[in-house]
Amino acid sequence: MLGFSPQNLKLDGHYHKLKVTLKDPRKFAVQARRGYYAPKQVADPAEQEKQEIEEALFSQDELHDIPIELHTQFFKSSDDNAKLTVVAHVDVKGLHFRKEDGRNRDDLTVVSALFNRNGDFIVGSKKILEMRLKDDTLEHKLGAGITMRTSFDVKPGGYLVRLVVRDAEDRMMSAKSGAVEIP
Secondary structure (H helix, E strand, C coil): CCCCCCCCCCCCCCEEECCCCCCCCCCCCCCCCCEEECCCCCCCHHHHHHHHHHHHHHCCCCEECCCEEEEEEEEECCCCCEEEEEEEEECCCCCCCEEECCEEEEEEEEEEEEECCCCCEEEEEEEEEEEEECHHHHHHHCCCCEEEEEEEEECCEEEEEEEEEEECCCCCEEEEEEEEEEC
16 A cells, blocks of 8 residues: 655645556556545644544554553442543653753653443543653663553443554654453
């Protein structure tokens, strides 16, 4: 599968034709769309980030740009109530930090969400971890990665847990799903 991103994109909102051909069409076949509509304006980066995270959150696909682990823990406070904790572990070794004011900077957006058995969204939480790390901290203290926890008050039942992590510098993203049954 190949992707296409036009060079010299005209922000005119018009339809632009595409033509994809093979040098030797006897061996392979091509399936491609016939064109695309150009946007009328450049997307706001914050709005684009929000949209990308939302698409990943409501997708069933897993993304693996950043090494992440998803774990869940729960305890029942009564027969009808429980606290479900989503534990996100992020390996930050592969992230690219921007050097500014003597610090290594990057922001991680971590979104955790719960869905019921029918796939309906129940509740979600978004956290932004602003990392402004000294060289020593980055080199020696983050070897094991970063762990973040988000807790939700829930009723007993089955839940799909969705975790999305996005970094600001390279716009890399990972997404994982897990299931939990609270008796």
